[in-house]
Amino acid sequence: MVASCDSQRSVFRRIAQQSYAEWPAYDSTPLYDRSSLAGLEEDIWTVASTWFDHEAHDSVDEFVSHYPVAYVEFEPHDRYSGATQYEMAQLFRLFLLKELHGWTHETALLTYLPHHPDLREQLGMETVPDQSTLWRSWDNRFTAELHETIEAAARTILIKAQDADVAVPREPERNFPSRDNVADKSYPDDQAILNEAGSITDHISHVVFPAFSLNRDNGCEIHENAYWDLQTYLGLREGLAANEGARSFVYESRRDRTPLGHAHREHIRDLSIEQIREMYRQAVTRLLGEAAETEEFFRAGIVAIDITEADPFTGDRTGHEDEIIGTKEKTDEYAYQWATVQLVGNAVPIVLDARPVRKGETRKEIVEDLLDSAEDLVHVDNVLMDREFDSQHILEMLSQRGLSYVVPKRMQTSEKAQAKRLLQRGQDRYETDRKLHLGKNEWHETMLIYRRKEDSEYDDHRQYSVFMSNRGSSFLTEYGYRWEIESGYRSIKRFMAATTSKDFGLRFFYFAFACLLYSIWRAVDLLVQVELTDDYEHSPIVTADNTLTLLKKETGIG
Helix, strand or coil, rough: CEEECCHHHHHHHHHHCCCCCCCCCCHHCCCCCCCCCCHHHHHHHHHHHHCCCCCCCCHHHHHHHHHCCCCCCCCCHEEECCCCCCCCHHHHHHHHHHHHCCCCHHHHHHHHHCCHHHHHHHHHCCCCCCCCHHHHHHHHCCCCHHHHHHHHHHHHHHHHHHHCCCCCCCCCCCCCCCCCCCCEEEECHHHHHHHHHHHHHHHHHHHHHHHHHCCCCCCCCCCCCHHHHHHHHHHHCCCCCCHHHHHHHHCCCCCCCCCCCEEEEEHHHCHHHHHHHHHHHHHHHHHHHHHHCHHHHHHCEEEEEEEECCCCCCCCCCCCCCCCEEEECCCCCECCCCEEEEEEEECCCCEEEEEECCCCCCCHHHHHHHHHHHHCCCCEEECCCCCCHHCHHHHHHHHCCCEEEEEECCCHHHHHHHHHHHHHHCCCCHHHHHEEECCCCEEEEEEEEEECCCCCCCCCCHHHEEEEEEHHHHHHHHHHHHHHHHHHHHHHCCCCCCCCCHCCCCCCCCHEEEEEEHHHHHHHHHHHHHHHHCCCCCCCCHHHHHHHHHHHHHCCCC
């Protein structure tokens, strides 16, 4: 079959619906821009992971000709200046094709194309470069970094195609790129991953779930773990409420006795917010103890603090005005809000703590509370937050703790004026020291970093973002890691049971338990990767659904 507009649309629709897929990468995180080769490699991995699952996509050549590169800026990787006959994007596709087939010399590529006129048409090549042009383009025009990106992209495409039983022109090297130039274990197949995930999930569930307790009397007929079974089961199915879930769980569980939906809710409502948080912290402490046995875990050090909100609340909130508060966007809607602190960066993205947000609480109180928990659990160096935490008192508190930070600044009159001056000068970046007034003749010293966003929808000063940091612009790239917390929230909300109850404790428990399921998933993935490959790559090889399914099977430990 041949790739069509419909088949391609189907692929990108699936990618958009995936919790852990952001395409293109530059549009989802400040870490990359359109010229970032690392972002391009990540994008090709994302698309190739789904592309070959479509029945119409059975050719790696077609992937090369159809993969959208219009958004990629190749100019920074083009060592030529002046007009050229062939665009970098065209040449990129040709050399990617050459790498996929493993041809050593350009002659093989030039021999192949005339025999495949459909491919030439798809590549948009009215004429084909001669051998000397191709040789000069690769050796003189392309940078060494672009060479590496093409080689890495070809390997990814071959592996993803082969995994989908698509014929490939050569056998890919199935090993992780080594950071230390040390040979890695071979890339594990799906069955090996599932087998290892099963045993690790079994072990993790025995370690983590005992931290949760419903404080019931001894001798109850239904074992307490049945409640955690049910809560995990609810997380398996999006939008499933306790009553309906309990009825279905009777038939799917291996247990003789399972809790009814109303009993499940009543026991949870008896838990206080403080009890839920304490149980969560104990569970995460146990989870971290397992992860800490791997040296990969100690890439930790960067945390992100953020606030997320539930879907807008449309009912009567009388008596709950301190809990069902306004949305972060300051609309006329209301919603429950939850705050978290999460490991980000190269570390496994475990949610270290979660707490509800009530009316009247300051952002400083929330940050201090979450940091107290985080620093009890791990060593923290750097803190990333979004602009709702743009407060000189928060920044001063972080500095007094000896922590680095990056926080976007809301643009006031002076920042807007500076951005306008930078725009007039055509300057993309600018740094300046700034003192922020704390009161009583006290000041917090920070640095303002102006950065211009490429391809902004605006044509005025709004092209610029302003960040505050107490470690200078070299630390700014780490802010790109903060996008992981937003990505995590999408999965966490996917794991939450549905409810219409206004009970604050019940609502928070559902959120906190979803955070725990998410953290277990990412910890299991870390341990599986380390066991099978001796390394940890941030993209999961264990799926969330696989982990939850295994948890559902394995939490029956009573």
